[in-house]
Amino acid sequence: MSDPETIFAIVALGLILTRYFFELWLDGVNAAYVRKHADEVPEAFREIMDEATYKKSVRYTLAKARFGTASDSYSTAILCALLFSGLLASLFGQVVVRTAQSAWGLAVALWAVILLMSLLSLPFSWWSQFRLEEQFGFNNSTQRTWCSDQAKGVVLSFAIGVPMLALILWLTEASGDYWWLWAWGVVVFFQLLMSVLAPVLILPLFNKFTPLPEGSLKDRLNRLAKRTGFTNAGIQVMDGSKRSKHSNAFFTGLGKGRKIALFDTLVEQMSEEELEAVLAHEIGHYKLKHVPKMIAWSFVTTLAGFWGLSLLAGQPWFTGAFGFSSEDGFAPAFLLFGLLAGTVTFWLSPLSSLWSRKFEYEADAFASAAIGESAPMITALRKLNRENLSNLTPHPWYSGFHYDHPALLERESALKDWKPAGGAA
Numbered sequence: 338m339s340d341p342e343t344i345f346a347i348v349a350l351g352l353i354l355t356r357y358f359f360e361l362w363l364d365g366v367n368a369a370y371v372r373k374h375a376d377e378v379p380e381a382f383r384e385i386m387d388e389a390t391y392k393k394s395v396r397y398t399l400a401k402a403r404f405g406t407a408s409d410s411y412s413t414a415i416l417c418a419l420l421f422s423g424l425l426a427s428l429f430g431q432v433v434v435r436t437a438q439s440a441w442g443l444a445v446a447l448w449a450v451i452l453l454m455s456l457l458s459l460p461f462s463w464w465s466q467f468r469l470e471e472q473f474g475f476n477n478s479t480q481r482t483w484c485s486d487q488a489k490g491v492v493l494s495f496a497i498g499v500p501m502l503a504l505i506l507w508l509t510e511a512s513g514d515y516w517w518l519w520a521w522g523v524v525v526f527f528q529l530l531m532s533v534l535a536p537v538l539i540l541p542l543f544n545k546f547t548p549l550p551e552g553s554l555k556d557r558l559n560r561l562a563k564r565t566g567f568t569n570a571g572i573q574v575m576d577g578s579k580r581s582k583h584s585n586a587f588f589t590g591l592g593k594g595r596k597i598a599l600f601d602t603l604v605e606q607m608s609e610e611e612l613e614a615v616l617a618h619e620i621g622h623y624k625l626k627h628v629p630k631m632i633a634w635s636f637v638t639t640l641a642g643f644w645g646l647s648l649l650a651g652q653p654w655f656t657g658a659f660g661f662s663s664e665d666g667f668a669p670a671f672l673l674f675g676l677l678a679g680t681v682t683f684w685l686s687p688l689s690s691l692w693s694r695k696f697e698y699e700a701d702a703f704a705s706a707a708i709g710e711s712a713p714m715i716t717a718l719r720k721l722n723r724e725n726l727s728n729l730t731p732h733p734w735y736s737g738f739h740y741d742h743p744a745l746l747e748r749e750s751a752l753k754d755w756k757p758a759g760g761a762a
């Protein structure tokens with residue numbers, strides 16, 4: 338039993354389980370750390386949170402951790418069962434027989450298999466919304482909204498995913514040894530297209546975006562936008578309360594369709610001064626070109642991914658290890674690569690988290706400079722953490738690995754150190 342197929346199957350199982358047990362361990366470290374600080378509000382947070390809210394945030398953090406463990410265990414078990422029993426290969430084979438061996442047919446088969454896997458995870462998604470979030474008073478969604486969200490997701494993944502996959506599969510046949518460069522070009526094109534179109538065409542399918550109502554808040558935010566050069570683009574209020582009481586703000590899109598969205602829940606919770614600070618932070622992401630930088634980085638990683646795929650796809654053991662037939666061409670290699678790449682890239686996530694946290698510090702500093710002081714940003718962040726029952730005491734290893742935003746204390750201390758340029762006293 339030392340044929341290449343068996344060896345690769347064992348390597349794949351090792352990668353999946355190593356990641357799973359590492360996550361389990363890190364979650365455990367974090368939960369123990371949270372429990373250790375659970376009995377009284379840590380000194381640094383006494384002016385931010387009362388005892389009852391703090392205890393509730395601890396319970397919420399621990400409940401989410403338990404749910405995460407159950408959900409990870411389930412999805413890891415499903416993945417292993419599908420891969421190592423040969424079931425995935427036989428399912429794929431059955432769909433291919435019905436869709437014929439054209440690029441379109443194979444793309445539909447790939448999509449169908451991926452759809453099946455996401456259908457299997459639906460019970461956990463439902464539980465998260467209607468049990469976990471509900472229990473802590475965050476759920477605002479109805480069963481109807483939830484079902485319609487899932488249905489829209491399926492239609493969108495078909496409308497966007499299948500043409501892109503078909504084009505890539507066709508290129509693997511039509512463009513010779515360097516197919517992976519062409520395929521990469523296709524993905525880059527789709528990604529740029531989506532960055533421009535998503536804020537205009539896709540986000541409005543899920544949420545309503547409305548301009549700020551006339552009044553002092555709008556005047557204040559418009560003055561800030563003008564002062565910082567964020568012109569000819571939308572500052573809009575999004576009906577986040579349709580699904581959840583959680584509050585947030587985000588900047589998205591490229592070109593004319595770019596927009597900053599403030600959740601209606603956020604507008605309700607914060608003072609005008611704090612909302613101005615949040616908006617200044619989001620404008621910071623725009624002015625400091627964080628979105629194009631992230632997109633450029635994802636182009637680099639996608640290129641590396643396609644190159645890796647081109648090497649693996651040529652090896653019969655790569656798909657043979659899971660029972661796929663060599664007659665199915667490139668499509669199974671795509672599927673397996675999609676399912677397994679995460680077990681390798683997972684180990685790079687501390688680097689991307691670190692990079693993302695650097696952007697957050699930069700946007701905070703930009704906001705402080707735009708407003709002339711850092712105090713409103715600090716009170717805005719405190720409110721955001723309190724209202725969302727954020728974990729105030731993450732273990733440093735855990736936050737270092739997973740957090741794409743700095744933990745509250747770190748962020749506050751950077752803001753407190755902020756000094757206006759030019760050295761005013």
Ligand SMILES: [Zn+2]
Nearest residue numbers: 618622697700
């Ligand atoms: Zn940010």
